[in-house]
Amino acid sequence: MKTSQSDQLFAIASEYIPGGVNSPVRAFQAVQGNPVFISEAQGCRLTDVDGNQYIDYVCSWGPLILGHSNPVVVEAICKAAQKGTSYGAPCEDEVNLARTICEAIPSVEMVRMVNSGTEATMSAIRLARAYTGRQLILKFEGCYHGHGDSFLIKAGSGMMTTGVPTSPGVPDVLAAQTLVAGYNDISSVEQHFRQHGPDIAAVIVEPIAANMGLVMPDPQFLKELRRITELYGSLLIFDEVITGFRTCFGGFQNLIDIEPDLTTLGKIIGGGLPVGAYGGRGDIMKMVSPSGDVYQAGTLSGNPLAMAAGLATLEVLKDSDWYDRMEVLNYYLGNKIKTIFENHDLLFEINQLASMFTVFFTEDPVNSFADVKTCDTELYGRFHRALLKRGVYFPPSQFEVCFVSCAHELTDIDLTIEAVNEALDEVVQG
């Protein structure tokens, strides 16, 4: 595989951009390699600057549920751009997207658009603190809620590969306001509440953990979170930035019938453009400025291009059979992968849901951060490199989720299966 153009760009990038990338997980540090630079993407395929093609299972880390350059989305963006790229004044598509979100997620009565998932979660906890008059936030080990100061404590995603529990630069006083419990470990939550209950403003959780690889919630765990937060008058925030519109047309909360007080969104609702949103109960959301006095603003919030891309994406998904089709392909792929791993006598666990999956290089079921930590990341790195060489782009970290998109077809999945088989031949031979 020729990578000279990518390597050259990476060398220059490293001079001008910290680590050569604008988001840490894009660097291939966790898989001991250099990133490939992408020049174009269509459907489920990426093309790099050296002309290599890859079947993409990262899909921009979640937003591209329709695949790359979906014609409906591209047309919506082009049409919007011809009418102006930003108004700094309200426009109709903001209303349309807000209404679409509120209609799709029953617990969301009102919603505020922002520019990223990070902004959404930061704003949601400010609002939760204002509403409750309390300071403490409870999060879970291995959950990722963007890079806000309060969340960079035992966080998932890129934080998992740095091995630093709390990022330098986070003030101690702020870190002290974040409590950390174990995912799927309700007794660790109860312990915090017994000690600090009346001071806890909110519990924030990924209803499916998708930033330490894919870790499914025990259904009882989420139910208990709802019960305990209600009991203590704390707010429950579902961070559905990755799960929103991923498992069904709405939040994962729709499927499990639990209503959080606030929900954060991003990724899919922006159709590949920079977007986030937070919403929830009307009485809480009405505290946001200018209807209330909890300040939160954004020069580009509700940007017409992003609204158009998001609306186009949601229109394609609505009342379609895409969710079923992606799930069928995902499980077909997962079952083949299982057989291939077994044939190679490799220990593994595969977690799958809807259009998401993670192959963990470990021997025991993966239900918690501690389980995730048992993975052989060096082996994953070798697997990743062997796949890349064969034209399959898996996330450059053991702790990230693979996505099957609407643009993946059976032929792409079959090519992937072949590549996995060959890649494991190589990995096993050492």
Ligand SMILES: *Cc1c(COP(=O)(O)O)cnc(C)c1O
């Ligand atoms: C991606 C993600 C975020 C952060 O969103 P950005 O747009 O990257 O700031 C927050 N929470 C979850 C659950 C995510 O997956």
